[in-house]
Amino acid sequence: MEKLFLLDAYALIYRAYYALIKNPRINSKGFNTSAIMGFVNTLEDVLKKEQPTHIGIAFDPAGPTFRHEAFEQYKAQREETPEAIRLSVPIIKDIIRAYRIPILEVPGFEADDVIGTLATEAGKQGIKTYMMTPDKDYGQLVSDNVFMYRPKYGDKEFEVMGVEEVKAKFDIQSPSQVIDMLGLMGDSADNIPGCPGVGEKTAQKLIAQFGSIENLLEHTHELKGAIKTKIENNRQQIEFSKFLATIKTDVPVTLDMESLKRKSINEEELRKIFEELEFRTLIDRILKSEKKTAVSTSPTSSSQGDLFGFFASESTDDSKNSILQSLETLKYDYQLIDTEEKRADFLQNILTKDFFSFDTETTGTEPITAELVGMSFSYAENQAFYVPVPANREEAQKIVDQFKPLLENKQTLKIGQNIKYDMLVLGNYGIEVQGPLFDTMIAHYVLQPELHHGMDYLAEVYLKYNTIKIEELIGPKGKNQKNMRDLSPASVYKYACEDADVTLKLKSILEKELKTNGVEELFWNIEMPLVPVLAYMERNGVRIDTNALKETSTHFTARMHQIEEEVHQLAGIEFNIASPKQVGEVLFDRLKITEKAKKTKTGQYVTSEEVLESLRGKHEIVGKILEHRGLKKLLGTYIDALPLLINPQTGHIHTSFNQTVTATGRLSSSNPNLQNIPIRNEEGKEIRKAFIPDEGCEFFSADYSQIELRIMAHLSGDPHMIEAFQKELDIHAATAAKIYKEEISEVTREQRSKAKTANFGIIYGISVFGLAERLNVDRKEAKELIDGYFANYPHVKEYMDQSIRIAKEQGYIETIFKRKRYLPDINSHNAVVRGYAERNAINAPIQGSAADIIKVAMIQIYQRFRTEGIKSKMILQVHDELNFSVLPEEKQKVQQIVIEEMERAYKMKVPLRADCGWGQNWLEAH
Numbered sequence: 007m008e009k010l011f012l013l014d015a016y017a018l019i020y021r022a023y024y025a026l027i028k029n030p031r032i033n034s035k036g037f038n039t040s041a042i043m044g045f046v047n048t049l050e051d052v053l054k055k056e057q058p059t060h061i062g063i064a065f066d067p068a069g070p071t072f073r074h075e076a077f078e079q080y081k082a083q084r085e086e087t088p089e090a091i092r093l094s095v096p097i098i099k100d101i102i103r104a105y106r107i108p109i110l111e112v113p114g115f116e117a118d119d120v121i122g123t124l125a126t127e128a129g130k131q132g133i134k135t136y137m138m139t140p141d142k143d144y145g146q147l148v149s150d151n152v153f154m155y156r157p158k159y160g161d162k163e164f165e166v167m168g169v170e171e172v173k174a175k176f177d178i179q180s181p182s183q184v185i186d187m188l189g190l191m192g193d194s195a196d197n198i199p200g201c202p203g204v205g206e207k208t209a210q211k212l213i214a215q216f217g218s219i220e221n222l223l224e225h226t227h228e229l230k231g232a233i234k235t236k237i238e239n240n241r242q243q244i245e246f247s248k249f250l251a252t253i254k255t256d257v258p259v260t261l262d263m264e265s266l267k268r269k270s271i272n273e274e275e276l277r278k279i280f281e282e283l284e285f286r287t288l289i290d291r292i293l294k295s296e297k298k299t300a301v302s303t304s305p306t307s308s309s310q311g312d313l314f315g316f317f318a319s320e321s322t323d324d325s326k327n328s329i330l331q332s333l334e335t336l337k338y339d340y341q342l343i344d345t346e347e348k349r350a351d352f353l354q355n356i357l358t359k360d361f362f363s364f365d366t367e368t369t370g371t372e373p374i375t376a377e378l379v380g381m382s383f384s385y386a387e388n389q390a391f392y393v394p395v396p397a398n399r400e401e402a403q404k405i406v407d408q409f410k411p412l413l414e415n416k417q418t419l420k421i422g423q424n425i426k427y428d429m430l431v432l433g434n435y436g437i438e439v440q441g442p443l444f445d446t447m448i449a450h451y452v453l454q455p456e457l458h459h460g461m462d463y464l465a466e467v468y469l470k471y472n473t474i475k476i477e478e479l480i481g482p483k484g485k486n487q488k489n490m491r492d493l494s495p496a497s498v499y500k501y502a503c504e505d506a507d508v509t510l511k512l513k514s515i516l517e518k519e520l521k522t523n524g525v526e527e528l529f530w531n532i533e534m535p536l537v538p539v540l541a542y543m544e545r546n547g548v549r550i551d552t553n554a555l556k557e558t559s560t561h562f563t564a565r566m567h568q569i570e571e572e573v574h575q576l577a578g579i580e581f582n583i584a585s586p587k588q589v590g591e592v593l594f595d596r597l598k599i600t601e602k603a604k605k606t607k608t609g610q611y612v613t614s615e616e617v618l619e620s621l622r623g624k625h626e627i628v629g630k631i632l633e634h635r636g637l638k639k640l641l642g643t644y645i646d647a648l649p650l651l652i653n654p655q656t657g658h659i660h661t662s663f664n665q666t667v668t669a670t671g672r673l674s675s676s677n678p679n680l681q682n683i684p685i686r687n688e689e690g691k692e693i694r695k696a697f698i699p700d701e702g703c704e705f706f707s708a709d710y711s712q713i714e715l716r717i718m719a720h721l722s723g724d725p726h727m728i729e730a731f732q733k734e735l736d737i738h739a740a741t742a743a744k745i746y747k748e749e750i751s752e753v754t755r756e757q758r759s760k761a762k763t764a765n766f767g768i769i770y771g772i773s774v775f776g777l778a779e780r781l782n783v784d785r786k787e788a789k790e791l792i793d794g795y796f797a798n799y800p801h802v803k804e805y806m807d808q809s810i811r812i813a814k815e816q817g818y819i820e821t822i823f824k825r826k827r828y829l830p831d832i833n834s835h836n837a838v839v840r841g842y843a844e845r846n847a848i849n850a851p852i853q854g855s856a857a858d859i860i861k862v863a864m865i866q867i868y869q870r871f872r873t874e875g876i877k878s879k880m881i882l883q884v885h886d887e888l889n890f891s892v893l894p895e896e897k898q899k900v901q902q903i904v905i906e907e908m909e910r911a912y913k914m915k916v917p918l919r920a921d922c923g924w925g926q927n928w929l930e931a932h
Contacts, residue, residue: 010128010266011058011155012110012121014139015065018157019045019098021140023091027842030090032456033284034467036830038090045098046288048157049105052138055164056155060133060266062124063102064110064117065095088836097279104276106269115257118144122253125152127261136166143193145172146184147253175609177210179217186219189248198250201240208233219248281330284466330472333504339389340503344495349408352383352391357412359385361419361444363510366428367490367502373430374545374653374660378402379490381409382502384510390503394495406435416441423447423461423509426665429541443534446509449516451666452529456828459666465508468515473508474501528823532861533665539868539880540663540673546879547658548891551696551927552649558692559645562637569634576627583634586613592627599624620779636689644678644693651677663883670850671825671857673883680884685932697928699891703878706897707931708904708922709887712737713856717822718769720914721851724801731916738762744798745791764795768802769852771845806848813847821854822912859911859918860886866907876900882928889928897924 022044031040052058102109110120121137121144128135129151136155137144144154145167154167172181190209192200204212212233216222223245226238237244273293280289343352356362362385368376377397384390393409395402413420413432421444422428429439447459457463465471479501480488490498520526574580577596581588590611594603600621604612615632622628651659659678667674675681684690699705715737719727730740735750742761743750753761760781767777778788796803810832813819818828827850831843860883867880867888878896882889888908892900901922908920925931 008060008133008263009056009058010060010125010133010135010263011052011056011062012125012135012137013049013052013061013063014117014121014137014141014144015045015063015098016117017139017141018048019091019094021157022048023088023094027839030456032830034454034457036828037093037283038830039094039283039285041091041094042098042101042283043285043288046101046285050288050292051164052155052157056136058136059268060263061268062108062110062266064120065099066117067111067113067115088831088839089834090831090839097283101276101279104272104279106272108265110259112257112259115254119254119257120259122147122255123257123259124261126255128152128263131261133263142175143184143188143251143253145176145181146251147255148172148181178213183213183218185248185251186213186222188251189219189244192247193251198247199243200247201236201244203232203236212237219244284463286463286466330466330470332472333474333500337388338503338507340500340507341391342495342499343391343393349393349405352393353408353412356383356385356391357415359418361385361421363421363506363513364413364428365422365502365505365509366431367498368431369489369491373427374434374547375655376431376434377491378406378431378435380495380498380502382499382506384503384506387511387514388507390507390510392495392499392502394498397491403435406432406437410437413437414440418442419444421446421509421513423464423505423512426537426541426544429538430544433541433545439538443537444513444517445534445537446512446516447666448533448537449513449520449529452525452533452825453516453519453523454828455666455669455671455826461505461508461512464512469508469511471508474504476501523826525824525826528825528858532823532858532865535865536665536861539864540665542868543880543883544660544662546881546891547653547656547660548881548889549657549698549700550648550652550659551698552652554696554927555645555649558696559641562641562645562689562692566634566637566641569630569637573627573630573634576625576630583631584638586610589613589631593621593625597625597627599628623782636684636687640684640689640693644683645696648678648693648696661882668857669827671821671854671861672885673857673861675884680882683884691929694929694932695927697882697889698926700879703891703893704897705925705927705931706878706890706892706900706904706922707887707925707928708890708901708908708920709885709932710856710860710908711919711921713859713886713918714769714852715765716914716916716918717852717855717859718802718805719916721822721855722799722801722805723915724799724805727799727802728916738765741765741795741798745794760791764791768792768795769849771806771848809847809851810844813843819847819850821851821858823855823858825854825858827851827854856886860888860908863908863911864888866911867904870903870907874899874903876903887932889931 019041023041025044026040030038031043033039053061099109110117110124112120118139118141121139125135125137125147126149129149132151135152137147137152138155138157140156148154148167148169150169154172156165156167167175169181172184173179176184176187178184178187187206187209188198188200190201190204190212191206192198192204212222216225222237223241226234226241229237271292277289277293280286280293341348341352343349362383364384365382367379367382369379370376378395380392380394382390382392393405395405412418414437419442420439423446425439425443425445432439446461446464450457450459450464462473462475465473477483479493479498480490517526520529570583573583577592579592579596581592583589587610590603590613593599593613594611604617615635618628618632622632648659653660661675661680662677664674664676683693685694697705715727716731718724719731726744727737730737736758738758738761739750739753741764742748742753742757745761745764746753746757748757760783763781764777767780772780774785774789774792777792778785781788781791809819813829813832817830817832818826820826827846829843829846829850831839832847834840834843864880864883870876871878871880876896876899878890878892878900880888881891888904890900890904905920905922909918911918923931
């Protein structure tokens with residue numbers, strides 16, 4: 007049976023681009039591939055899921071259409087097409103040609119007109135036809151054989167809309183009335199004016215009563231009051247709006263089912279394009295799925311996500327078409343060191359070297375519990391050695407001990423990729439890796455913080471080399487995946503040797519890049535000395551009071567049930583409080599708490615946290631729903647999850663501190679993510695109460711006081727702000743006093759609160775609208791607050807303008823320590839895209855400098871603990887805060903060291919200040 011799919015290219019491209027605007031996919035060439043990646047993923051999903059027999063992809067023409075000629079303002083208010091989309095379209099067209107799918111484009115007509123014409127004709131011929139687009143105006147074309155096919159978006163699945171679904175969505179009698187709906191209510195996306203003052207609900211009522219715009223305009227005498235005036239005064243505009251909203255079905259294009267027939271892809275051409283774009287996952291998924299090779303996943307030492315994964319194994323045929331080298335094309339000397347005699351000879355040789363790269367093969371991805379399977383080493387390019395380690399612990403320990411002098415040598419440079427993992431694994435065998443370190447993953451992060459840093463990716467980009475993938479050895483992820491221990495050393499050694507060899511090669515390239523880009527001091531003085539600190543903290547771990555968590559879980563669950571009952575009473579109906587759909591219907595249809603309810607493109611009410619927060623004052627029920635959601639999230643993410651993360655061997659949770667994740671330079675953490683534990687509300691505090699010190703110790707917490715505002719004072723050089731910090735004034739009260747022209751002693755709590763919001767909001771580039779919403783005041787007051795702020799801190803405004811100016815000139819912004827944040831969209835002609843980059847230009851130097859300063863403090867504290875023989879432990883880092891498990895006899899000394907090192911981590915124009923506290927748990931101490 008024939009099944010035709012017609013795709014609206016630009017609608018899908020724009021959606022893909024904006025879905026990733028806050029976290030764009032940038033390749034090593036600095037090209038934003040978000041639109042291309044999203045489009046190809048959508049195309050692949052529909053090809054695999056729906057298996058169309060026929061397919062075509064429609065594009066808008068390069069020049070104006072008949073609608074532009076009829077109405078000059080048509081789509082005139084749209085922002086200029088983002089540069090990334092403009093540059094992506096020719097590549098997307100090349101990809102479509104490589105898929106051997108026809109491109110449908112007719113001068114003077116938009117894609118929806120072309121699709122409308124072909125879909126209508128196909129429908130008449132009895133062909134099941136699906137128009138793939140998120141745009142609601144396509145609803146007018148739906149018939150018995152023609153359907154709208156809305157693509158996946160976020161967590162929403164594909165949605166097929168037939169006649170009944172379109173009628174239900176718009177509450178109309180026929181799909182053709184979609185045109186009348188749009189003609190009355192307008193469409194801001196296309197600048198269809200509609201009738202002023204007529205929204206969706208009014209349009210529905212009018213269409214239900216009169217059936218069409220034409221009939222409505224003939225019977226305006228039946229209307230009353232304001233609506234009659236609106237319709238009669240805008241008669242021509244309504245008629246013209248209907249003309250603009252009508253999709254043509256008579257475009258001069260022929261339905262040629264033979265040319266639309268699905269064809270096999272041009273693999274060689276597609277491979278070239280994908281390799282150029284660095285789309286390794288797509289190469290694997292699209293070009294290899296038909297060959298039924300293993301699906302690839304990231305190896306242990308990488309930190310990549312699904313969108314930028316790795317190739318699976320290359321067959322001989324594939325490599326002919328690949329632009330990358332592989333082990334098959336390399337002259338190499340990889341040796342298996344599997345006897346006592348070979349180990350002795352190898353050690354005698356490598357102990358004379360000034361540097362070497364190394365890597366570990368293990369039984370798992372959790373370093374605290376992983377066992378060694380083997381170690382690989384390289385000290386010359388194209389040469390490497392693999393030392394297998396047996397499962398028997400005693401025998402394994404004997405072999406590892408032989409390498410102790412090598413790995414603990416304080417003079418030898420150790421090179422690794424994600425070397426912290428290897429250090430932690432070796433720590434399980436009593437080895438403390440010492441001496442200078444060079445981590446290729448971190449080096450690349452310092453150079454290109456927004457890109458990906460896995461070894462396979464770096465090998466492809468810098469060496470044009472395609473590595474052996476772990477799945478070739480142990481198979482794809484899943485219950486049947488083998489363990490490295492299951493394989494013989496003979497089948498592992500080439501893979502392991504290649505890792506060490508590639509890492510050594512990358513080091514020589516990245517070291518030069520660090521110097522060229524002026525970031526070698528940041529790398530050598532901050533990032534590399536931090537690695538052993540984080541390894542030490544991860545090994546320390548932190549104790550959790552499971553009994554306290556059980557009590558909290560019981561309390562939260564009971565509170566949730568109570569809230570549900572209260573919400574049902576307030577609503578006057580029982581419903582599923584966890585269902586966004588039902589919540590929307592209760593709030594906006596039943597209780598009608600606002601007339602301005604937003605809807606998603608599928609017609610469901612938006613009930614996100616942001617939306618509900620803005621409606622909190624409208625009805626008591628809103629606050630309770632938010633409280634219920636907050637409790638549910640805390641239970642699932644922390645309270646019920648934390649006990650499952652306790653390591654049975656140590657009795658501690660060993661969170662992972664990640665150095666190469668955030669673009670700003672801040673550390674992130676995982677399993678658990680400590681950065682997201684709420685601290686302001688009582689529920690979040692309950693979680694902190696469960697973090698406790700080691701037996702017989704006290705919990706000590708120290709955090710920087712208003713570090714970002716202090717950095718702003720330093721960077722801007724604003725005399726008023728500097729004076730406030732130098733005099734140790736309450737900065738928020740001092741700001742309020744300046745803005746409201748009061749003595750600082752006369753400042754009210756409300757004025758201080760507003761000034762605090764302004765202080766922190768403005769350094770994040772908050773707008774008048776944003777500040778008004780956050781403070782729940784009108785825009786006039788918000789504007790006065792911002793104007794007053796800049797009037798009193800003029801150098802802050804100058805700094806912000808200068809930051810944007812510098813970013814526009816050089817394409818990046820720097821922290822105090824020369825950490826770069828690249829801003830490729832800073833000169834975009836699209837205001838939305840450019841505005842996001844400008845906010846980053848202001849904030850990145852502040853947030854990044856704060857991140858660098860606490861890293862320096864951590865390094866200094868760690869080194870002093872070691873040199874002064876402190877047995878107490880640094881256990882957690884969260885944003886601007888450090889936490890310790892402290893022996894009672896070391897209390898005074900620890901507090902002195904921590905505060906000293908935090909406050910002298912960097913000398914600024916204003917003093918750095920750290921606050922501290924003690925307790926029996928994290929909450930008490932903080």
